[in-house]
Amino acid sequence: MNAKTTDLATLSPRGLLKRDATAEGLQYLTFSLAGEEYGIDILKVQEIRGWAPVTKVPNAPPFVRGVMNLRGAIVPVIDLRLRFGLDSMAYTKTTVVIVVTVQSASGSRIIGTVVDGVSDVLNPNAADIQPPPDFGTAVHTEFISGLVTIEAGMVMLLDVDRLLSVEEMFALESVRPAGEPAIAQAA
Amino acid sequence: MAIDLAQFIQTFFEESFEGLDVMEAGLLALEPDAAVDLEQINTIFRAAHSIKGGSGTFGFKNVTDFTHLMETLLDKMREGRMAISQAAVNTLLESVDCLREMLVAARENAQVDDERVQALRDRLMQLLELKPTTPTAKPVNDPPPPPQTLGWRIQFQPHLHLMHSGNDPVRMFRELAELGELTVRPNVARLPRLVDLQPEDCYLSWELDLIGIAPRDAIAEVFAWVEGDCELTIEPLMDKVTTPATVSPASGPAVRLGTAEEGQQGELLLERRQSEDRRKSDRRASPTTATESGSIRVGIDKVDAVINLVGELVTTQSMLSALGEDFDMSRLDKLYEALDQLDRNTRDLQEHVMRIRMLPVSSVFSRFPRLVHDMSGKLGKQVDLRINGEQTELDKTVIEKIGDPLVHLIRNSLDHGLEPPEERIQAGKPATGVISLDAYHKSGSIFIEVGDDGRGLNREALLRKGLDTGLLKAGEDYSDEQIDELIFHPGLSTAKQISDVSGRGVGMDVVRRNIQDVGGSIQIASHPGQGARITICLPLTLAILDGQLVSIGQDCYIIPLLSVIESVQIRADAVNRVAGRGEILRFRGQPLPILRLYELFGAEGAVTDLEKGLLVVVEADGRQVGLFVDDLLGQQQISIKSLEKNFRRVSGVAGATILGDGRVGLILDISGLIRVNNPVL
Amino acid sequence: MAKILVVDDSASMRQMVEFTLKEAGHQVTVAEDGQVALGIAKGGLTSDLVITDVNMPNMDGITLIRELRTLAAYKFTPILTLTTESTTEKKMEGKDAGATGWIVKPFNPEKLLATVNKVLG
Numbered sequence: 001m002n003a004k005t006t007d008l009a010t011l012s013p014r015g016l017l018k019r020d021a022t023a024e025g026l027q028y029l030t031f032s033l034a035g036e037e038y039g040i041d042i043l044k045v046q047e048i049r050g051w052a053p054v055t056k057v058p059n060a061p062p063f064v065r066g067v068m069n070l071r072g073a074i075v076p077v078i079d080l081r082l083r084f085g086l087d088s089m090a091y092t093k094t095t096v097v098i099v100v101t102v103q104s105a106s107g108s109r110i111i112g113t114v115v116d117g118v119s120d121v122l123n124p125n126a127a128d129i130q131p132p133p134d135f136g137t138a139v140h141t142e143f144i145s146g147l148v149t150i151e152a153g154m155v156m157l158l159d160v161d162r163l164l165s166v167e168e169m170f171a172l173e174s175v176r177p178a179g180e181p182a183i184a185q186a187a
Numbered sequence: 188m189a190i191d192l193a194q195f196i197q198t199f200f201e202e203s204f205e206g207l208d209v210m211e212a213g214l215l216a217l218e219p220d221a222a223v224d225l226e227q228i229n230t231i232f233r234a235a236h237s238i239k240g241g242s243g244t245f246g247f248k249n250v251t252d253f254t255h256l257m258e259t260l261l262d263k264m265r266e267g268r269m270a271i272s273q274a275a276v277n278t279l280l281e282s283v284d285c286l287r288e289m290l291v292a293a294r295e296n297a298q299v300d301d302e303r304v305q306a307l308r309d310r311l312m313q314l315l316e317l318k319p320t321t322p323t324a325k326p327v328n329d330p331p332p333p334p335q336t337l338g339w340r341i342q343f344q345p346h347l348h349l350m351h352s353g354n355d356p357v358r359m360f361r362e363l364a365e366l367g368e369l370t371v372r373p374n375v376a377r378l379p380r381l382v383d384l385q386p387e388d389c390y391l392s393w394e395l396d397l398i399g400i401a402p403r404d405a406i407a408e409v410f411a412w413v414e415g416d417c418e419l420t421i422e423p424l425m426d427k428v429t430t431p432a433t434v435s436p437a438s439g440p441a442v443r444l445g446t447a448e449e450g451q452q453g454e455l456l457l458e459r460r461q462s463e464d465r466r467k468s469d470r471r472a473s474p475t476t477a478t479e480s481g482s483i484r485v486g487i488d489k490v491d492a493v494i495n496l497v498g499e500l501v502t503t504q505s506m507l508s509a510l511g512e513d514f515d516m517s518r519l520d521k522l523y524e525a526l527d528q529l530d531r532n533t534r535d536l537q538e539h540v541m542r543i544r545m546l547p548v549s550s551v552f553s554r555f556p557r558l559v560h561d562m563s564g565k566l567g568k569q570v571d572l573r574i575n576g577e578q579t580e581l582d583k584t585v586i587e588k589i590g591d592p593l594v595h596l597i598r599n600s601l602d603h604g605l606e607p608p609e610e611r612i613q614a615g616k617p618a619t620g621v622i623s624l625d626a627y628h629k630s631g632s633i634f635i636e637v638g639d640d641g642r643g644l645n646r647e648a649l650l651r652k653g654l655d656t657g658l659l660k661a662g663e664d665y666s667d668e669q670i671d672e673l674i675f676h677p678g679l680s681t682a683k684q685i686s687d688v689s690g691r692g693v694g695m696d697v698v699r700r701n702i703q704d705v706g707g708s709i710q711i712a713s714h715p716g717q718g719a720r721i722t723i724c725l726p727l728t729l730a731i732l733d734g735q736l737v738s739i740g741q742d743c744y745i746i747p748l749l750s751v752i753e754s755v756q757i758r759a760d761a762v763n764r765v766a767g768r769g770e771i772l773r774f775r776g777q778p779l780p781i782l783r784l785y786e787l788f789g790a791e792g793a794v795t796d797l798e799k800g801l802l803v804v805v806e807a808d809g810r811q812v813g814l815f816v817d818d819l820l821g822q823q824q825i826s827i828k829s830l831e832k833n834f835r836r837v838s839g840v841a842g843a844t845i846l847g848d849g850r851v852g853l854i855l856d857i858s859g860l861i862r863v864n865n866p867v868l
Numbered sequence: 869m870a871k872i873l874v875v876d877d878s879a880s881m882r883q884m885v886e887f888t889l890k891e892a893g894h895q896v897t898v899a900e901d902g903q904v905a906l907g908i909a910k911g912g913l914t915s916d917l918v919i920t921d922v923n924m925p926n927m928d929g930i931t932l933i934r935e936l937r938t939l940a941a942y943k944f945t946p947i948l949t950l951t952t953e954s955t956t957e958k959k960m961e962g963k964d965a966g967a968t969g970w971i972v973k974p975f976n977p978e979k980l981l982a983t984v985n986k987v988l989g
Binding site for chain 2: 053054055056057058059060064066067068069072073074075076109110111
């Protein structure tokens with residue numbers, strides 16, 4: 001039972017995603033982080049940028065790298081590794097910033113998230129999405145909306161609104177979605 | 188043709204709310220049981236009258252009915268048939284409030300508190316000595332003439348001067364002709380000789396037969412305007428031709444006018460359309476909040492100024508364009524000239540555009556006379572509210588946000604600051620207390636002061652409370668100002684007992700936060716027994732400021748130029764370490780606390796040796812502090828962007844901006860930094 | 869197509885009446901109180917019809933009508949008052965001053981036009 005994947009060629013030159021109007025069901029942008037695959041609702045993804053130095057914000061939690069200028073808007077940049085309580089990694093050429101639109105109680109916000117690299121656009125059928133597993137009380141699973149199994153392994157679908165909620169981000173120091181051991185990627 | 192009234196309804200609401208303000212101000216200015224100020228009452232009456240008329244036209248019947256009562260009461264007052272009692276004024280004031288609510292509800296298609304409306308209606312009717320009315324049954328139309336009649340015979344003899352009022356018998360006959368089949372027989376008996384004829388006078392009279400089922404009322408309606416200017420009889424016409432009793436034999440030719448549609452049907456149509464319009468206008472009321480509005484009224488002069496400046500900008504642009512067309516280094520001078528001009532044009536334009544958002548502070552101050560009037564009555568205190576500087580202009584956003592804090596401060600002065608009259612007299616003060624509200628410009632900021640001549644703060648109680656809660660350390664020597672500042676501390680002012688003890692009530696911390704949210708600051712100065720004064724300092728414009736760029740480590744920060752006093756280099760021997768207070772620089776004879784920003788901000792790679800960096804001396808809230816930075820990087824005008832839109836508030840940082848190289852620069856919050864440094868709070 | 873002078877201190881009323889009459893093809897001049905209207909009339913504006921509110925600041929409708937009737941150009945011009953009073957007294961006040969008739973508020977645009985058409989003949 002494999003979900004269909006869409007070629008990354010759907011990305012336009014500016015990194016803005018073309019939504020596949022003919023695709024049925026939901027589309028997810030998948031990315032890799034510390035050897036695991038995650039997916040976020042493509043409708044929440046505004047664009048993908050390469051990493052560029054940001055302006056540090058004093059006394060912010062470590063996972064807030066700083067703020068960047070997105071065509072005149074001041075956008076915070078979150079390091080997802082640190083957000084998950086993992087070790088940070090040196091940024092390389094493949095390090096990207098996924099700019100997402102997040103809904104919160106106070107309206108919508110634009111937030112940038114630093115990830116290791118983007119993978120494919122996933123187009124699962126609703127039937128392929130399994131409910132989030134129960135990892136036990138020590139782990140925060142409120143922001144995992146489901147699991148999808150693909151050829152290469154498992155993708156954890158993230159609820160971006162909860163993951164990047166400003167209220168949560170500064171209430172919790174870091175969260176860790178402990179889960180299945182990383183599955184070796186197919187070649 | 189159906190005309191959509193919705194387009195005028197917005198204007199109706201605007202002018203009605205203004206009218207309510209006029210009524211309120213007028214009512215407050217009335218001195219009950221004193222000589223009647225006719226002009227004042229007339230103004231109030233006219234305002235009510237307009238609202239009644241407009242609401243009727245645009246279909247808000249409940250408003251019309253309610254306003255009618257108010258208008259009737261005011262009418263009696265202006266004609267001297269009713270005394271202007273305090274009770275009447277108070278009832279009218281409350282009615283104005285209720286009417287305001289009703290209008291807001293009408294505009295937003297929301298529910299109104301019917302109980303409140305009914306209660307005020309009863310009070311108004313009591314004052315008018317009317318019994319509460321039950322809805323009257325609709326008047327029954329005259330039945331059409333009994334079947335055996337054909338129609339009506341009308342005798343119409345106008346007085347000589349009927350036409351002087353612009354009325355025209357022929358017009359009236361045409362109207363009649365629409366009601367049925369009309370036959371007209373003129374009577375020329377009164378015609379004088381030609382030489383004596385006055386063309387403007389009416390010498391003719393007529394006998395008219397109207398065949399049809401039109402009711403008597405409809406015919407009387409046609410002659411409604413000339414009732415007093417003629418002799419008129421309307422009698423049913425029998426189907427047997429009976430010789431009518433005419434005044435004199437008809438001698439002119441009979442004129443038959445064609446019939447038209449039934450008048451009755453036409454009336455019905457009109458009614459239906461009326462109620463449809465009303466329903467449509469009710470639904471179309473747009474939901475805007477009562478407090479913040481998305482629109483602004485701008486004086487034409489401001490718009491003209493901007494238009495002129497844009498014109499100049501266009502000229503400069505053409506200059507640059509021409510220069511660019513074939514440029515060589517020999518024309519460098521001209522280029523610099525043009526760039527200078529561009530700089531001036533943009534600054535001027537910026538300033539003037541910001542002014543468009545500026546409104547006089549009177550829009551906030553205007554609610555206070557009413558507030559003070561009501562509250563002083565309830566608290567049994569006598570107050571004289573003095574307002575100055577209402578025309579001082581502030582940015583619209585700032586105005587919207589300082590309303591609530593100011594209400595709070597005035598309430599406090601009234602409630603806790605001012606003493607009851609007996610106490611004041613005992614203290615040797617006049618029984619009437621003074622609350623002063625002032626607004627003025629000074630050195631690039633707006634100041635708003637709320638002062639009173641009451642008790643002032645109770646410092647002993649504050650000191651005790653401060654020690655109890657651990658905010659103050661026992662044995663330390665605190666200045667009066669430091670103790671007074673405690674009032675703004677959340678820990679202190681939320682305690683319930685404080686409201687009696689400290690002389691100021693709850694919520695001062697919220698007031699301060701609200702002021703800080705718009706980039707302002709607040710201070711209190713108190714003199715026991717004499718009164719207290721709160722000073723609020725607000726930025727003139729929110730969005731643009733002149734900034735001093737500084738480097739701290741690898742980061743670039745911006746210090747608002749307005750707060751910069753000067754920048755100095757530090758000599759190590761001028762610095763003292765004081766236990767519990769950090770490093771102090773002896774600066775121009777005063778102790779200046781040093782803030783190592785790199786420590787505060789966790790900046791990497793910054794200069795740590797005090798002698799190798801720079802100290803920027805800044806001032807806010809009447810206090811100074813020295814900010815230690817690596818180096819100065821130049822000054823530029825920056826537009827302020829909020830961090831909170833996508834992120835959150837960061838302490839020590841007032842906002843962000845995009846620098847020339849595209850990087851984000853953080854703007855320092857000087858007031859906040861100074862507070863951080865203050866050992867007490 | 870007639871020239872109509874409309875006098876009312878309420879902006880929404882002025883707008884509504886002006887719009888209604890213009891849509892019907894008339895030429896409309898507006899004034900916000902009696903003084904302004906009288907000034908315009910004295911200044912040379914002739915009208916086929918005057919519609920005026922009664923309660924206005926500076927110069928009320930009744931005074932305006934009295935004044936207009938002294939001007940040659942307005943001696944016989946039809947003048948209608950806009951009155952919310954349904955009592956005879958108020959209507960007669962206008963008539964005593966020389967008004968042709970009245971329109972009772974509230975009225976809707978259709979009623980206004982019907983009355984205007986009747987007066988203009």
